[in-house]
Amino acid sequence: MAKQPMLKFVDVKRDMPQKRDAEVRNHDFDEIYAEFAKAKAAEQASRCSQCGVPFCQSHCPLHNNIPDWLLMTAEGRLQEAYEISQATNTFPEICGRICPQDRLCEGNCVIENSGHETVTIGAIEKYITDTAWENGWVKPNLPYAERGDSVGIIGAGPGGLAAADRLRQAGVQVTVYDRYDRAGGLLTYGIPGFKLEKDVVMRRIQQLEAAGVQFVLNCNVGEDLSFQAISGQHDAVLIATGVYKSRDLQAPGVGAQGVVRAIDYLTASNRVGFGDVVPEYESGELNAKGKRVVVIGGGDTAMDCLRTAIRQGATSVKCLYRRDKKNMPGSMREVQNAEEEGVEFVWQTAPNGFIGDPVEAVKVQKMHLGAPDATGRQSPEVIEGADYTEQADLVIMALGFMPEDLPTLWDEGALEVTRWGTIKADFKTxxxxxxxxxxxxxxxxxxxxxxxxxxxxREAADSILSYLNEAASVAAE
Known part of the structure; x- marks a missing residue:
C-alpha cells in the first residue's frame, strides 16, 4: 500500500523560505525571500489536510485548486501542479509573491484554525511556477484558430492583462492601450522590486506578445487617442485603468516642496531600477537618500514607501498612522518586514500641517480610538493639547487612491459612474x-x-466572448 503523502501537519511544523537578513536586504531591491528547495516544498505541501471543504480555495478570489496542486507538489509531480495552478490563475508566480495570503488562503486554512499553523501556500505557489519557467513548461497561450473580431483593452495592469491572455487564447484579436512606456501597470511601476522583481513581470508581458497581443504604449486615452476612436476600432472594449488619483490631505503647508505623492515616489524608484534616467530622482525630489522620511498612511502602499526609503539610504524612516497596529489595513507580514528593516511606527497619530518650504517638519496630532461604530470599527479621535512636531525632509502621502473622472477625461457622458466615481458595471458580467x-x-x-x-x-473575458458570439449569431440570421 502506498504511503500517505499528505496530512503531516501534526508531525511537520510550518516553515517559510529563508528570509535574507535585514542588514543585507536593506541595501538592494532584490526579493527578500529565498526559493524553497524541492524537498522543502514537498515537505511543506505534505502538511495539507486535504479537507473536504477547502476554505483556502473558497476564500481565494480566483478559487484556485490549492489542495490539488499541494498534493501534486508533495508527490513530486510539479508539471501537473503547475498546470492545475495555471488553469485558474493567469499569473500564479505573481500572486505567490504579492498576495496577502495571511488574509486570504492561509488565513482561512483549516489546520491553522485547529492550532497547527497554516500551510505555506503562497511560497509553494511561487515555487511551482518558478520551477515551471526554469523547465520551459510555461508556453504562450496560442489559439487553436483565429477569430475576426477584436477587443480593445484600456489599461495594461493585472486586470487588463488577465483578460488579454484569456481572449487571445480564444483567438480574439487583442490590442492593449496604456499610458506608460512599459506594460504591467502597478505590477511594473507601483510595487517595489523587493516584493516583485521586474523580470518576473516582463517575461509574462513578453509571453503575451508572443501569443499575439498588441500593445500601444505611451498612449494617454483622452489626449493621444480618444475613447470613441478606440471603441470605433473594436467590437468590444474593456476598461481596466485602475485608480491612480491620490487622495488629498487638506492641511496647511501641504503644497510645500518635499511633500510628495506615494505613486510618484514609487514610480520614480521603479524607473531607476529599470535603468531609466529620472530627473526628479537625480535632483533628490523623489529620493530619500540622507533624509528624515515620514510616510503618512497604513496600507500596503505606505509599507512599500517605507521600505523603499530604507533602501535608498534615508537617515530615519517613520510611519504615522491614525489607528493602532491591530486596526491597520496593511498586511501584518509587511509591517513585520518593515520593523525588521528599521522603520519606526508611530501609532495613533495624524498630520495637522507642515512646517517650512521646503518641508522641515510635520505637525502631528495624537489620537485615541473612540467607541465602535455600527460596523464595529473604532473611529480615531483627536487628543486635545497633545500636538507635537516630527522633523522631516521628505513627507510621502500614502492615503490611498481614487478614480479619475473618466466620463469627463474621455468626453463620454454615457459612461455611468457611482457616487464614489468608480465605473458602474454589472457584478457578474x-x-x-x-x-x-x-x-x-x-x-x-x-x-x-x-x-x-x-x-x-478573467470573468470579463468570458463575458466578452459571450457578447461577441451573440453578436455574430445575430449577424448571421
Missing part, C-alpha cells in the same frame, strides 16, 4: 451602461488587490 463596453478591477471596485483584478479580468 462586468458590462457597463454602454453596449459592448466592459470594466474591471480597481476602476470598478476602488483600490483593491491584484488577485481581484485578475479574477475580474
Amino acid at each position: 462586468h458590462e457597463t451602461a454602454i453596449d459592448g463596453v466592459f470594466a474591471v478591477g480597481d476602476i470598478v471596485r476602488g483600490a483593491s488587490l491584484v488577485v481581484w483584478a485578475i479574477a475580474d479580468g
